[in-house]
Amino acid sequence: MALTIGRGGRAPFVAEGAAEGAACPGCLARGAFYSGGGAGPAPRARRGIVDVHAHLTPPRYIQDLADTNLLQPPTLAWSPEKHIEDMDRAEVSLAILSVTTPGVWFGDVEKGRRISRYTNDYAAKLASDHKGRFGQFTAIPLPDIEGSLREIEHGLDTQESDGVALFTNYDGKWLGDPAFDPVFEELNRRKAVVYVHPISAPCCVNALPYLPDAMIEYGTDTTRALVNYVFGGAARRFPDVTMIWSHAGGTMPFLIERFDMSEKLPAVRAHVPDGFRAGARKFFYDTAQASNAVAMGALRQVVPASQIVFGTDFPFRSASDHVSALEGGGVFSADELRGIWRGNAARVLPRHAG
Secondary structure (H helix, E strand, O other): OOOOOOHHHOOOOOOOOOOOOOOOOOOOOOOOOOOOOOOOOOOOOOOOEEEEEEEOOOHHHHHHOOOOOOOOHHHHOOOHHHHHHHHHHOOEEEEEEEOOOOOOOOOOHHHHHHHHHHHHHHHHHHHHHOOOOEEEEEEOOOOOHHHHHHHHHHHHHHOOOOEEEEEOEEOOEEOOOHHHHHHHHHHHHOOOEEEEEOOOOHHHOOOOOOOOHHHHHHHHHHHHHHHHHHHOOHHHHOOOOEEEEOHHHOOHHHHHHHHHHHOOOHHHHOOOOOOHHHHHOOOEEEOOOOOOHHHHHHHHOOOOHHHEEOOOOEOOOOHHHHHHHHHHOOOOOHHHHHHHHHHHHHHHOHHHOO
């Protein structure tokens, strides 16, 4: 089956010509993403779930990227009404929105700043128009440091957003690289929440041409960024930044033994005096596309359930997919699931604790 090739030769999640809502190989979906129609009145959310990993697509973003093949069918088909409908089916009361790949940086400073601003303004309007249903993580145009600092100020001060959304790497530099220290210094000063989403690194785009990067590379790049953030010393330099890593931390739980051994390397020893796991346990991890018992069981061996928050990756996967997998996986107790639904996120995002 032929795949449309995306940015930098990357194959997107779905096959060319796939119908809206069809399963996509990079998403490993078990069922339909959503159905059409209006959301109607929101039911009382019995679980009261907070989804920290949910995506939006501003209409202007689609227009700006219309001459590319970077946007995928689920992204193009997103709407607030479809999103709320999916939330209601799984008793998700609140979704914290962020822009997904390809992000807001396309090698042009002015374009990056413009896309960041209108994306954040659109998300803020959604939160205002659908009070209590949507929050937002501010998009910033890294590696543009000055533009990123401006957008952090606009998002956290003017819009009172819930935090900042970052990608795992920018032009082949992973989070934790000193080049990004001015941004992290400001985030640390503000005691900000940072949500991290993977993106393909220049080294490894289209490594297996017949598979979308999302199948392997996204989990791998999450691990690269997370490990670089710890072993490079950023976790110690910026202790007041609260990090949320997507997809259960990628492959990190499965490679934990190797990271334990790497603590002895001279280049990293000073940055992890208490060991890699001590740094990893300070982070939060979402369940998006990793709600199965294998992934959750592995993550649970690295961090307590209190560090796990609910995420869906909507519109690529449904909230019901993740609720069913978590409830049926046998990994968590009822009390722990209540924490994953809402309690753990409420510690990170206290203004949504009510």
